[in-house]
Amino acid sequence: MRDPQITRITVRPPRPVGASAVAAWEREELGEVGEETREEYELRDDAAEPARIGLAITSRGVWDAEEVVVDLEVPQIAAALRAAP
Numbered sequence: 240m241r242d243p244q245i246t247r248i249t250v251r252p253p254r255p256v257g258a259s260a261v262a263a264w265e266r267e268e269l270g271e272v273g274e275e276t277r278e279e280y281e282l283r284d285d286a287a288e289p290a291r292i293g294l295a296i297t298s299r300g301v302w303d304a305e306e307v308v309v310d311l312e313v314p315q316i317a318a319a320l321r322a323a324p
Contacts, residue, residue, distance in 0.1 A: 247310040252319075257296050257307035264293025288318035 252260075263286075275283070292315055300309035311319075 245313065247312055248316060249308060249310050250316065251303075251306045251308050253306050254302070254304075257300065257302070257309075260289045260293035261296050262293070263289040264291075264297060266290070285318075285321075288315070291315055292319060 292309075292311065295311055295315065296307055296309050300307045
């Protein structure tokens with residue numbers, strides 16, 4: 240029997256948003272993370288969400304002229320909505 244819970248949803252972000260997420264994924268970190276405050280940790284953790292979306296786009300996204308089509312995990316969509324202006 241199949242689990243009826245939805246785990247992924249197809250989204251279509253505009254091409255510049257998708258490209259920005261892929262750039263976040265491909266960015267190289269220089270140096271190690273030192274001791275940080277709780278606020279610094281949370282800020283760094285929030286900044287990782289676009290990179291995770293970039294990984295999904297790189298792995299299974301399909302680029303169209305104006306957008307990229309990709310299935311995202313529900314938590315990734317929630318994080319993207321929280322980060323949106």
